[in-house]
Amino acid sequence: MNRKTGTFTVIAAIMLFAATLATCKKTGNGAVQGATPMAELLKAGKPPVALGSMMRGISPIAPTFNMAVTNVSDCPIKSLMGTVVYFDSDGKFIPGSPVDSGYAELTTIKPGEKIELSTMSNDENAATGKWILKEVIYMKMNPVDKLYGELPYKWTNPNYEAELAAATNK
Numbered sequence: 001m002n003r004k005t006g007t008f009t010v011i012a013a014i015m016l017f018a019a020t021l022a023t024c025k026k027t028g029n030g031a032v033q034g035a036t037p038m039a040e041l042l043k044a045g046k047p048p049v050a051l052g053s054m055m056r057g058i059s060p061i062a063p064t065f066n067m068a069v070t071n072v073s074d075c076p077i078k079s080l081m082g083t084v085v086y087f088d089s090d091g092k093f094i095p096g097s098p099v100d101s102g103y104a105e106l107t108t109i110k111p112g113e114k115i116e117l118s119t120m121s122n123d124e125n126a127a128t129g130k131w132i133l134k135e136v137i138y139m140k141m142n143p144v145d146k147l148y149g150e151l152p153y154k155w156t157n158p159n160y161e162a163e164l165a166a167a168t169n170k
Helices: 003-022 038-044 160-168
Strands: 049-051 064-071 077-087 099-109 114-120 128-141 150-156
Touching: 049 128, 064 077, 064 099, 077 160, 099 114, 114 128, 128 160
Parallel strands: none
Antiparallel strands: 049 064, 064 114, 077 099, 077 128, 128 150
16 A cells, blocks of 8 residues: 555545544434434423533632533524522522523534533522523424424423422422
8 A cells, every 4th residue: 555545544534433423423313312302302291401400610700600401302402591599508599599591592502412501690698509491492394394494493391480489489
């Protein structure tokens, strides 16, 4: 094998490896591994995202909290809306703390993708928090014709009021 052929073979092997890595989350039928079809989630009354615990970070300006959000659906997520409730170091609700919070990005959260969200509290005593999901805007193919592209759809948490009341002890 000459040098030119050897270089081409190495480059081709690297490109094949990169393509394999890029598609490793996809199953044989094009679905994303770990993503549930949106229709199944809606039928079961489950949200299209999974929320991690809110963890307090370090910020010199105000208490900052981070939370992982995973798109568990097979549809891209455009935005998330919710309410953050903060608690002190004893686990007691901080009155006046429920704050509407959300995520809206130019790029979507792809099926199976996990992102990190951050929010700040204006109360220095905030030690922990809970993010209560209110609405999710997701994109789904136009049911009339695929030529028209995707349309936004909204999922609304049917338990939002009860979850907020439970978190704020109201």
